[in-house]
Amino acid sequence: xxxxxxxxxxxxxxxxxxxxxxxxxxxxxxxxxxxxxxxxxxxxxxxxxxxxxxxxxxxxxxxxxxxxxxxxxxxxxxxxxxxxxxxxxxxxxxxxxxxxxxxxxxxxxxxxxxxxxxxxxxxxxxxxxxxxxxxxxxxxxxxxxxxxxxxxxxxxxxxxxxxxxxxxxxxxxxxxxxxxxxxxxxxxxxxxxxxxxxxxxxxxxxxxxxxxxxxxxxxxxxxxxxxxxxxxxxxxxxxxxxxxxxxxxxxxxxxxxxxxxxxxx
Amino acid sequence: xxxxxxxxxxxxxxxxxxxxxxxxxxxxxxxxxxxxxxxxxxxxxxxxxxxxxxxxxxxxxxxxxxxxxxxxxxxxxxxxxxxxxxxxxxxxxxxxxxxxxxxxxxxxxxxxxxxxxxxxxxxxxxxxxxxxxxxxxxxxxxxxxxxxxxxxxxxxxxxxxxxxxxxxxxxxxxxxxxxxxxxxxxxxxxxxxxxxxxxxxxxxxxxxxxxxxxxxxxxxxxxxxxxxxxxxxxxxxxxxxxxxxxxxxxxxxxxxxxxxxxxxx
Numbered sequence: 001x002x003x004x005x006x007x008x009x010x011x012x013x014x015x016x017x018x019x020x021x022x023x024x025x026x027x028x029x030x031x032x033x034x035x036x037x038x039x040x041x042x043x044x045x046x047x048x049x050x051x052x053x054x055x056x057x058x059x060x061x062x063x064x065x066x067x068x069x070x071x072x073x074x075x076x077x078x079x080x081x082x083x084x085x086x087x088x089x090x091x092x093x094x095x096x097x098x099x100x101x102x103x104x105x106x107x108x109x110x111x112x113x114x115x116x117x118x119x120x121x122x123x124x125x126x127x128x129x130x131x132x133x134x135x136x137x138x139x140x141x142x143x144x145x146x147x148x149x150x151x152x153x154x155x156x157x158x159x160x161x162x163x164x165x166x167x168x169x170x171x172x173x174x175x176x177x178x179x180x181x182x183x184x185x186x187x188x189x190x191x192x193x194x195x196x197x198x199x200x201x202x203x204x205x206x207x208x209x210x211x212x213x214x215x216x217x218x219x220x221x222x223x224x225x226x227x228x229x230x231x232x233x234x235x236x237x238x239x240x241x242x243x244x245x246x247x248x249x250x251x252x253x254x255x256x257x258x259x260x261x262x263x264x265x
Numbered sequence: 266x267x268x269x270x271x272x273x274x275x276x277x278x279x280x281x282x283x284x285x286x287x288x289x290x291x292x293x294x295x296x297x298x299x300x301x302x303x304x305x306x307x308x309x310x311x312x313x314x315x316x317x318x319x320x321x322x323x324x325x326x327x328x329x330x331x332x333x334x335x336x337x338x339x340x341x342x343x344x345x346x347x348x349x350x351x352x353x354x355x356x357x358x359x360x361x362x363x364x365x366x367x368x369x370x371x372x373x374x375x376x377x378x379x380x381x382x383x384x385x386x387x388x389x390x391x392x393x394x395x396x397x398x399x400x401x402x403x404x405x406x407x408x409x410x411x412x413x414x415x416x417x418x419x420x421x422x423x424x425x426x427x428x429x430x431x432x433x434x435x436x437x438x439x440x441x442x443x444x445x446x447x448x449x450x451x452x453x454x455x456x457x458x459x460x461x462x463x464x465x466x467x468x469x470x471x472x473x474x475x476x477x478x479x480x481x482x483x484x485x486x487x488x489x490x491x492x493x494x495x496x497x498x499x500x501x502x503x504x505x506x507x508x509x510x511x512x513x514x515x516x517x518x519x520x521x522x523x524x525x526x527x528x529x530x
Contacts, residue, residue, distance in 0.1 A: 118429065120385065120387075120427075120429050122385075122409070122410055122413060124437070124439040125410055125439070125443075144387070144427070145387055145390055145410075145412065145413065146411075147410065148387060148410065148413060160437040160438055160439060161437065162385075162409070162434070162436075162437055162440055163434065163435070164383065164385050164429045164430070164431035164434050165429070165431055165433070166429035166430055166431055168430070169427070169428065169429050170428070171427075172389070172425040172426065172427055173425055174389040174390070174425060175427055178390075
């Protein structure tokens with residue numbers, strides 16, 4: 001068995017292949033985490049450039065890359081920054097906050113359960129793009145065959161579509177694979193392996209910076225996966241796609257990000 | 266209003282455009298009719314060349330065409346013939362009898378009712394022809410989109426297909442049109458018009474040959490339509506496809522074919 005001398009290094013190494021550590025996206029993950037796991041009533045909490053740099057360095061991202069990413073995020077309206085003497089403090093903008101909250105359930109929410117009923121909607125062949133495609137996707141439907149959509153709620157606008165609902169439907173393998181393609185399955189498997197190699201007993205004794213960095217790496221990888229999982233709760237039906245509960249257990253063990261502790265040390 | 270001086274000529278004229286009076290097929294219609302409406306226990310009743318020629322002539326088919334068709338039908342194993350002195354008598358072969366009986370319900374059966382439940386089966390994309398397509402068609406399913414089938418009975422062999430059943434499904438117009446294409450709809454409309462122009466009160470007073478010929482023309486056109494209607498009872502849901510009841514009423518009024526009366530006159 002592999003010794004767990006440095007869980008952060010191990011985890012980083014294991015996730016590096018599948019993970020896409022785009023720096024700006026990692027910063028959004030971190031700021032979203034501060035927002036979602038911070039004081040419930042608080043607005044986007046600020047994070048100093050100093051604390052941010054420490055965490056990013058701990059996962060192997062150089063200060064220049066962090067600065068470039070912060071510049072880009074500010075320019076794109078994701079974050080605001082304020083200056084306090086020599087310190088810069090960054091927080092999510094109204095826009096960034098809105099986008100973060102709109103997907104929070106998919107990342108932090110509890111495991112989804114299999115639907116009580118399935119709904120299938122088949123559009124007429126050669127349907128001109130009359131908005132129904134987009135409307136069905138927005139209602140949580142997923143396209144499993146050209147023009148054939150599955151969802152777990154009754155569709156709002158059926159029109160002349162063929163619509164069946166069934167409480168007994170079984171999801172065949174090819175539909176699951178269509179909903180969760182090979183790349184996503186592989187990323188989930190990698191994350192499952194990374195989690196399984198961590199020794200939960202020793203995690204709380206890690207230095208606060210390591211704990212924070214490990215939390216960020218795992219959460220970032222999970223966030224990428226969670227946002228690519230379809231609205232249909234396929235993971236409720238596929239053991240090999242289930243990683244949410246284990247991930248949440250690890251995050252609880254690691255505890256929330258302690259920004260103050262980082263800048264004090 | 267058009268005078269009904271010669272219902273047979275009127276009907277023939279109206280149906281000529283849509284109808285496909287292939288001579289061999291008309292003979293099968295007649296022999297099937299003799300079999301299905303004759304004595305229940307009798308096997309295929311025979312029909313003399315003389316009687317056959319009279320009926321065919323009455324609907325405008327020349328004796329040479331009838332002889333060629335009889336030759337072809339015998340060669341293809343649809344009919345047998347026996348000689349009695351100078352008379353030839355023709356009857357359906359075992360094979361012809363089997364084929365006639367296998368579709369008798371579609372032609373002579375009562376109107377079908379809308380299904381209590383619908384079943385939708387979607388095959389995986391790019392399904393190799395593994396026999397499921399043919400099996401689903403044989404089970405009465407109809408393909409409404411590539412790889413997507415509708416039926417009124419639970420499929421026997423689902424395998425990894427997506428299967429939903431629903432008692433509430435409404436059949437959209439594009440599915441009906443797919444199941445009953447424009448040509449078929451037009452033929453049904455023509456037959457409906459032909460029937461509506463007949464004066465049922467006067468039909469029983471027609472000469473026996475005219476009655477027989479009219480019965481054959483109407484039945485032949487209906488048979489062509491009935492065999493092209495899908496196994497799904499779309500006509501139960503579409504008033505414009507309903508012609509069976511009116512047709513059966515006319516056939517009852519005209520009475521069964523009286524071969525003996527034809528050869529005696």
